[in-house]
Amino acid sequence: MTDRERASFTAICPDCNERKGTETPNEILGFYRRHRNLTGHDIEWEFVDHESIPTSAANEGLKAIVLELDETFDNGVPLALVTAAMGEQGYSIGETMAELRELRMTGHVWEPKDDHVSAF
Amino acid sequence: MTRWNDGTDRVEAVSPDITDETNALPAEYFTDPNAYEMEKEKIFSRYWVYAGHANCIPETGDFFTRTVGDKQIIVLRDNENDVRAFYNVCAHRGSKIVEDTPMTEPGSMSRIQCPYHLWTYDLDGDLSTTPKSFEEASLNPDLADEEVAKLDDDGNSLLEVSTDRIGPLVFVNFDTDPMPFEEQAGKMATELESLPLGDYQHAARFVSEVECNWKTFGGNYSECDHCQANHQDWIEGIQLDESELEVNDYHWVLHYTHEEDVDDELRIHDEHEAKFYYLWPNFTVNMYGTADGYGTYIIDPIDESRFQLIADYFFETSEMTREELEFVRTSRQLQEEDFELVERQYEGLKSGALAQAQLGPNEHTLHKFHRLAQEAYNA
Numbered sequence: 259m260t261d262r263e264r265a266s267f268t269a270i271c272p273d274c275n276e277r278k279g280t281e282t283p284n285e286i287l288g289f290y291r292r293h294r295n296l297t298g299h300d301i302e303w304e305f306v307d308h309e310s311i312p313t314s315a316a317n318e319g320l321k322a323i324v325l326e327l328d329e330t331f332d333n334g335v336p337l338a339l340v341t342a343a344m345g346e347q348g349y350s351i352g353e354t355m356a357e358l359r360e361l362r363m364t365g366h367v368w369e370p371k372d373d374h375v376s377a378f
Numbered sequence: 379m380t381r382w383n384d385g386t387d388r389v390e391a392v393s394p395d396i397t398d399e400t401n402a403l404p405a406e407y408f409t410d411p412n413a414y415e416m417e418k419e420k421i422f423s424r425y426w427v428y429a430g431h432a433n434c435i436p437e438t439g440d441f442f443t444r445t446v447g448d449k450q451i452i453v454l455r456d457n458e459n460d461v462r463a464f465y466n467v468c469a470h471r472g473s474k475i476v477e478d479t480p481m482t483e484p485g486s487m488s489r490i491q492c493p494y495h496l497w498t499y500d501l502d503g504d505l506s507t508t509p510k511s512f513e514e515a516s517l518n519p520d521l522a523d524e525e526v527a528k529l530d531d532d533g534n535s536l537l538e539v540s541t542d543r544i545g546p547l548v549f550v551n552f553d554t555d556p557m558p559f560e561e562q563a564g565k566m567a568t569e570l571e572s573l574p575l576g577d578y579q580h581a582a583r584f585v586s587e588v589e590c591n592w593k594t595f596g597g598n599y600s601e602c603d604h605c606q607a608n609h610q611d612w613i614e615g616i617q618l619d620e621s622e623l624e625v626n627d628y629h630w631v632l633h634y635t636h637e638e639d640v641d642d643e644l645r646i647h648d649e650h651e652a653k654f655y656y657l658w659p660n661f662t663v664n665m666y667g668t669a670d671g672y673g674t675y676i677i678d679p680i681d682e683s684r685f686q687l688i689a690d691y692f693f694e695t696s697e698m699t700r701e702e703l704e705f706v707r708t709s710r711q712l713q714e715e716d717f718e719l720v721e722r723q724y725e726g727l728k729s730g731a732l733a734q735a736q737l738g739p740n741e742h743t744l745h746k747f748h749r750l751a752q753e754a755y756n757a
Contacts, residue, residue, distance in 0.1 A: 274583075274584050274585070276584065276585060276586055276587075278587060289587060292585075292587070292680070292686060293585055294478070294480075295443075295445065295478040295480060296480050296481075296482075296583070296585045296686070296688055297480055297482055297483075297583055297585055298480045298482060298483035
């Protein structure tokens with residue numbers, strides 16, 4: 259087992275199998291953005307080890323997920339954890355980011371600080 | 379002599395003489411965050427860097443974006459069929475104009491339009507049109523419409539970045555008065571331009587993130603003393619003892635001779651060898667001895683301790699044959715083996731124990747690499 263596979267947060271590009279492991283969840287977002295910038299590929303979560311992520315496929319909506327996670331954090335939910343929670347329901351990071359943009363543009367979600375979100 | 383960080387702080391600049399004790403770049407330039415900040419200006423803003431492949435934007439208006447350090451450019455094909463590059467920044471109030479667009483999924487546009495206030499540019503970068511609100515002063519009671527000067531098309535054009543090419547390989551330079559491209563590319567350009575690089579199509583791109591300084595990987599690429607111990611599959615059929623390391627002003631070439639049973643038909647070039655070109659600062663062209671195609675690497679820094687290896691492969695058609703897929707798989711294996719080596723090396727460098735390394739007498743390509751870095755820092 260490599261260091262990357264042991265990491266608490268691991269994401270993978272299904273198109274070219276590039277994998278990123280990190281101990282900092284939002285670093286996965288950086289990976290997603292850099293990889294998408296250079297290849298156009300979407301990224302999927304592979305493994306998340308964080309107590310706040312619900313692992314049951316409850317099929318909650320994105321806003322409900324943000325509201326639920328927001329109770330655990332003081333100044334917004336790290337955006338990557340939102341994408342990880344949605345990943346449990348089968349959404350890729352790109353799909354979650356697109357849906358999140360819609361919520362932000364319609365005023366349902368805001369960023370108390372960079373790459374952290376809260377919901378109204 | 380290796381210089382440990384024993385508190386005596388005796389590091390010196392890279393000596394031009396490889397036999398001197400101080401023949402390597404001091405370790406701090408690999409690990410200090412300020413070093414990468416300096417490199418963004420002194421290296422990546424002053425030397426020619428690879429932007430992408432012209433075959434990916436064959437039609438007028440086709441474009442992709444490329445980010446180098448903090449700068450992003452639009453690389454596009456204009457109405458004259460030339461490939462040009464502009465900062466992805468509107469002349470109006472500095473808005474980013476187009477979304478990030480990878481070379482592998484290029485966009486197309488008839489004109490360049492900023493979505494913020496709809497300033498619109500021709501493909502040569504000249505300002506073409508602005509909305510009426512920039513031609514009249516209806517909301518400003520202190521100005522009459524006739525007092526509003528027409529915007530000068532040339533004076534408000536996009537900021538262009540110098541470009542040059544080796545066949546389909548497009549290079550850019552952010553310096554306002556760049557060194558001639560021929561000076562940097564030297565005979566590498568002459569050699570590659572004699573090959574039909576443009577006849578080959580982009581077939582695959584792999585992007586890997588690696589936990590080490592970009593120069594660590596660049597150094598690893600520039601020598602093959604580690605190959606015998608670490609690339610068992612790759613060295614099959616290669617006569618390492620007949621390798622030649624050729625050093626030029628801003629590039630170096632690693633020549634590897636193949637054994638007799640390699641099929642001569644299976645390569646883009648005629649010579650009985652593989653050639654790996656490293657062009658300072660962070661670009662390689664890989665002329666394989668066992669495949670009818672070629673590859674390129676961009677060794678793109680993310681910060682001082684991480685880089686992306688952007689590996690592109692070009693074959694006769696964009697659809698790879700089974701043999702080509704297998705070839706790429708082997709190449710990826712080679713990369714992964716190297717990633718382990720350079721990450722391991724970087725863990726050691728990060729410990730701070732080493733102040734200045736010691737290069738061997740046959741690591742003259744690496745010595746050149748370190749000297750170019752030192753020269754850039756001192757410039």
